Amino acid sequence: MGEVFARKASGLVREASLIDTFGIGFMNNTLGVGIWTMASWGLFISPQGNMMLGSILASLMCIFGIAIVWGFLGGSMPRSGGDYIANSRIIHPAVGIAMSMTNAGFVMTFWIATLAPFCADPGMTSLLGSIGASQEAIDWCASTTGIVVIGSLVNIWGFFIVIMGLKVYNWNQRVVMILAFFTLIVTGIILTASSHADFVAAYDAQADADGSFTYAETIEAVRDEGVGIADGAKPGMDLGATLALFPAIAWATAYGYQITFICGEVKRPQRNIVLGQVLAAIIPMVFLVWFSWGLVNVMHQDFLGAIAYIDNGDAETSEAVANFGLATGSNTYSMISLLTESKFAQFCIGSVFIFFNVLCMPISYIAFSRAAFAWGMDRLGPMWFTDVSPRWHSPVKNILVMLVMSEIGIFIYAYWAEAIDAVAIVALEAMSAWGVMAISGLLFPYVKRARTIWEASPYKFRLGPIYVLTVASVINLLFVGILIWYFFTVPELEAISTWGAAVYISIWIFGLLWYFLWIRHWKKQGIDLKLAWKELPPA
C-alpha cells in the first residue's frame, strides 16, 4: 500500500551485517558442544528421552520465546549493553544493574573459567583421542598444568581479539565459524553414511584391542547396575523423559541472546537483531535433529543411554564406569570417530568441540565490556567504565578487568574444581537471565516508564488481541519453568548449590547497593541521576 518519501540526509542509509550478528548468537549457542551435552549429559539424566522430539520442542520454544523476546527488546532499544538496557528501562535501573552484574559480570567470568578449561578437557583430550595420539599427551591436556596452559592461551586469545575491536573479532569469528560448520558437517556425513552394523563392528574391534567391553557388554554392564536405559533401538515418546533433556539441549539453542550485547553496533538493528537471534536457534535445531536421528540410527537408544552413563558416571561407585577401557574415551564424538579410519576425518570430528567452544571466551569479553560501558554511560560506575582506547577503539580497561577475573577463575577451576562445582549457578542464571527479560517482555507494552520506546517500536505485531511479544514472553517463561523444574528436581544436573545461591544473592545485593550508592554520589553533586533515565514529560 504505502511508502514514504525520503530526502538526502546524513546517516539515513543503514545496511545489514547479518552474518556477524547471527555469528555471535550462533557461536554462543555452541552447537557442537550442545550435541555432546544432549547425547551425553542429557541421556545420562534421562536415558529414555527422545532426542529428536526434545530438540524440536526445545528449539521451537527458544525460537518463539527467548529469540523473539530478546530480539524485540534489543531491536526496540538498539544500544550495546545486553539485558541491562531493557531491564533498566522497563522494570527499574536497580533491577537492570543487579541483573546485569550477575549475568554479564559473574556468569560471564564463570563461563570463561569453565569453558576455557573445556578446551583442554574434553576439547583437546577428545581431539587427541580421536586421532590416536599418545596417552601421555592426552593425560597432560587433562592435567592441572595442561588445563591452566591451554585454558589461559584460549582466554588470552579471546582477550586479544576483543581488545583489537569488533572488526578483528568478526574476522576471527568468521574463520572459526566456517571451520566449525565444516567439521560438524563432516562429522554428520560420516555418522549418516554409516550403519548400525558398521558401528558395532568398529566398537567391538576397538574394545578387543583395548580390552574393554564389547557393544553388547557395555549395554549389559550399565543395565546390571539398575540404570533405566531404553529397552531397544528406538526411543519411546515419553514426554516427561523428553522434557528432561531440555537443560542439555538448551546449550545449543538458548544462548543466542548474546547478540543484545552489541545491539548498538549492529547494522539495520531492527531487522538484524531479531533475525540473528531467530537464525541462531533455527540452524542448531536442524543440526540437532540430524544428529539425533543419526546417533539413534547408528548407535541405538539403549547403547547411547549406556555410554552416556559411562561418560558421566562415577568410577568409584560404578563398576561399569571403572571397567570401561576404550582408549578413545566415551564421549559422543569419540564414538563417532570410531566410524572412520581417515585421520583427516577423525581430526575433524575431534575438532568440533573446540571450534564450537572457543568463541565463548571472546563473546564473554564482549558481553562484560559492553555491559560495563552501558553502566558507565548511565553514570552507574566510575568514569573509566566508558573509556575507549583511542588506539584500539575498544573499552580496554573493562576488557582487562575481565581478563583478570577470568584468569583467577581458570586457576580456581584447575586447582580447586570443587569450588567451581560448589557455586553452580546454572539454575539461577536461567531464572534470572531468561526469566527477568521475559518479565520485561511482558511489561514492555504496558508500563508507563517505557511507553514512548514501545510506541516507537516496530514490533507491535498482534496475534488477535494479544501482542506477539506477550505470547513470546509467556513461551519464554514456560521454557524457563521447565528448566527450573528439572534443575531443582534432578540432583545429577548439579545446577544449584547452597554456595551458588549465596553467591548469587550476594551479587544481587551488591548490584542493588551499587545502584543506590551511585545515585547518592551524584545527588551529593546536585544531580538527580534518576532523572537521567526517567522518561521526560513532553511539554
Add this chain to the structure above:
Amino acid sequence: MRPIRLFFVTDLHGSELCFRKFISAVSIYNADVAIALGDLAGKMVVPVFDNGNGSYDCNFLAQDIHLNNKTELEEQLKKINAIGFYPYMTDRAEADRLRSDQDEVMKIFHRLINERLQHWVDLANEKLKDCKAPIFMAPGNDDPLEMDDILEESKVMKPCVMRNVDVLGYEMITVAHSSPTPWDTPREWPEPELAANIDKLAATIKNMPKAIFNFHDPPYGSMLDYAPKLRDMRQSAGETEHVGSKAVMDAIKKYQPFLGLHGHIHESRAAQWIGKTFCVNPGSEYGEGVLRGVLLTLSDTKMKSYVFTSG
C-alpha cells in the same frame, strides 16, 4: 563563581516528542543554560491517504496501517510527528505523481520542515516565556538554509549560528556546516573552507580558556565521530570509521577552547579530552522518541562533571 549547569542536545531531526521533552528538560534538569544544536529537520514524509469514507491508510515504520476514524488518525499523526517524520495528507493520485517528481517532493519537504520549526518556535515562545535560562538553538548540516530566518524571529530561543554569543560568561561560537558527506546535504563546506570559517569566528574570541566551540561536526579521529563505513552507499559489515571534520580537530588542537559541543554522528555518543578541551557528543535517539543529552557542570575553566541523559 557558582558552577553553571549546561544542558546540551543535538540532532532532534524533526522529532516533536524530543523537542517537547527538551522544553521540559530545561526546568526538570534545573539547567542554567540549554543548547540545542542541529540537525533540526526530519528526513521522511509519510503520505497519509484519505479513503473518502472516513478511513485512512498510511505506511509507518514499514507497517501498513489502516485507520478507521479521525480519532485513530489523530493518534497516528502524533506518532508520526513524535519520531520526526512529517505526515502529509494526500490521495493516491498525487502520491503516484510525486513518485516521479522529486522537485515537488522537495518543495513539500521544505514546507513541512519550515512549518515544524515555526511550530517549535511558537511552542517555545509560549512554554518558556518565563524561563530564566537562556536557550540557544542552531541548525546542522541537514537543515535547509531558510530555517535560519525562522530561528532569527524566535523570542525565546536565541539564534547563534556563525556568531560569537555570550553564554553566562562563556564565549560560544557555532558552526552548523559539516565537512562533505556522501549525501550532499544543504550545509557542507570542504575542509579548507570550514577551517577558514572557524578561524574567522575564533578570531572574535577574547578569552579562549572560557570559549565554547559549538560545532555540529565532531573532530575527526576522536571517539565522537565513529560511523559505520559506507561502500557504494551501503554500510559494510562490522566496520566503523572516523567521519568527523579534520578542520574541527585541527581548530580544537590549535585554539584549545574550554569546551567542544558536537553532534552529527548519532551512534557516537562519547566524551573525550583533546588536550585541554573537553569534547562531547551526546548522540541522538530521536527515532525512538528518546531525548539524549548531556548535563555539564562548569566551574569557571574547570569541567566539574558530566552526565549523559536519556529521557
